[in-house]
Amino acid sequence: MSLQKDVIIGLEVHIQLTNLKTKLFCSCSNDYRGTEPNSHVCPICIGLPGSLPVVNKKAIEFATRIAIALNCKINKSMYFFRKNYFYVDLPKGFQISQYNRAGGRAFADGGQITLKLNSHKKDIILNRIHLEEDPARLVHKGSIATSPYTLVDYNRSGVTLIEIVTEPVIGSPEEAREFLKQVKSIVQYSGISSLDLEGSVRVDANISIKGHERSEVKNINSFKEVERALRHEIVRQKNQLKRGKELIQETRHWDDKRRITISLRTKEFEADYRYFPEQDLVPIEIDNNFIQKVKDELPEMPSERSLRLRRDYNLSDFDSDNLVLDKDIADFYEEGVNSDALFGTNEYKQYCNWLMNDVSRVLNEQNKTIKDTKLHPHQIVDIIRHINEGKITTKIAKNIIDDMIDGFSISEILEMKGKKRISDENLLEKLGIEVIEENSKIVKDCRVNPKAIEALIGRVMQKTKGQADPHITRTIILELLKEKGITE
Ligand code: ZN
Numbered sequence: 001m002s003l004q005k006d007v008i009i010g011l012e013v014h015i016q017l018t019n020l021k022t023k024l025f026c027s028c029s030n031d032y033r034g035t036e037p038n039s040h041v042c043p044i045c046i047g048l049p050g051s052l053p054v055v056n057k058k059a060i061e062f063a064t065r066i067a068i069a070l071n072c073k074i075n076k077s078m079y080f081f082r083k084n085y086f087y088v089d090l091p092k093g094f095q096i097s098q099y100n101r102a103g104g105r106a107f108a109d110g111g112q113i114t115l116k117l118n119s120h121k122k123d124i125i126l127n128r129i130h131l132e133e134d135p136a137r138l139v140h141k142g143s144i145a146t147s148p149y150t151l152v153d154y155n156r157s158g159v160t161l162i163e164i165v166t167e168p169v170i171g172s173p174e175e176a177r178e179f180l181k182q183v184k185s186i187v188q189y190s191g192i193s194s195l196d197l198e199g200s201v202r203v204d205a206n207i208s209i210k211g212h213e214r215s216e217v218k219n220i221n222s223f224k225e226v227e228r229a230l231r232h233e234i235v236r237q238k239n240q241l242k243r244g245k246e247l248i249q250e251t252r253h254w255d256d257k258r259r260i261t262i263s264l265r266t267k268e269f270e271a272d273y274r275y276f277p278e279q280d281l282v283p284i285e286i287d288n289n290f291i292q293k294v295k296d297e298l299p300e301m302p303s304e305r306s307l308r309l310r311r312d313y314n315l316s317d318f319d320s321d322n323l324v325l326d327k328d329i330a331d332f333y334e335e336g337v338n339s340d341a342l343f344g345t346n347e348y349k350q351y352c353n354w355l356m357n358d359v360s361r362v363l364n365e366q367n368k369t370i371k372d373t374k375l376h377p378h379q380i381v382d383i384i385r386h387i388n389e390g391k392i393t394t395k396i397a398k399n400i401i402d403d404m405i406d407g408f409s410i411s412e413i414l415e416m417k418g419k420k421r422i423s424d425e426n427l428l429e430k431l432g433i434e435v436i437e438e439n440s441k442i443v444k445d446c447r448v449n450p451k452a453i454e455a456l457i458g459r460v461m462q463k464t465k466g467q468a469d470p471h472i473t474r475t476i477i478l479e480l481l482k483e484k485g486i487t488e
């Protein structure tokens, strides 16, 4: 089934600027998570009559950062608009946003993110990015469709959002996933937000099958959910068409508890929002000096960094692209490999493997970021040194990563676990003799198949719980087999 070729997806990605201290138009704290409901509010963010908003200058700076990072064209003068709609999460009855029609402009136009897909590159072209205020937070009991009540917490009301709007050029849920991976990375490098925070992203997706009406799926509350929601919606639309029913333009809600989309309303058009200029705010003027200053302060972005890591550490495209995705991981990597002057090309690659495989595995299992751990970059150096000098086996090393993440050093862990490598030749010889006596069939195999010796070494490993020195064990077993006249 060619599920994808005829699919058209456009995304509207709302990102909370969580690294701001205050809200977009008032001085209430931006940090509402875990606070008493309706405690971070003032006349402005609950929309009391007579209150006047004032734009947060830092929010303009943050928007400039992300605009530069996404290669958008920043509009030098602009003003805010009121987007009118009536809903409990919107105390004023309108959301202060930006509008790129009726004489208005978005914060910045265009821009793109280049994706590396299996066999080719693809530019996801952006339509625009704009600033707007977050509505209040609605709390339901279980699913929105079945909850007996709705609670409203205005602490979130007025928090700054940047909305990234793509052109309808995304061809599949997988492409959407790759796009959002890059968005997350670029946002992290820009320093404007921590997207790991609950509720810091909300995505609306426009989805259609070529030649048919589109639906807009609202309120997808995490990047992970986007792919799932898109898959569901594509299948729903195709099934509808298969049954001979035409699709209608409608707004649907992603119910992440039940993992389905449900119809909210039909025929919602831009005119329904009655956009008009926000007269309570002065227009914004942005000059080139300001843009240049922000640009100068931006760190190296992931794509440039990937190129540099390839060059400086001789990594493959695949390794460097993955390594740079999470800025904290990439910082950790560079600090680590540079903390050991003796590291060479092989160790650079080894270090990268440890981070991307074993460390990442534990982070995923424990749902942590590298910064949540006590792991220090030099500890990976220690691991690699211990392995390369034959002090521990790779297998043991893999088993101690968990403890390292909890802050213990290799020597502490080895002591705790008593897992020092066994290199006592007398003991290993005794175990080797045992193993040869106990496994006559494998020993017979050794006459014809030189690889069968691995099974004998494996038995010694089993007896020592993986602590036997593999090199010494091998030498001893080879000697024993030779003594018995089994091998040459
Ligand atoms: Zn406020």
Ligand code: MN
Pocket: 014, 132, 163
């Ligand atoms: Mn929006």
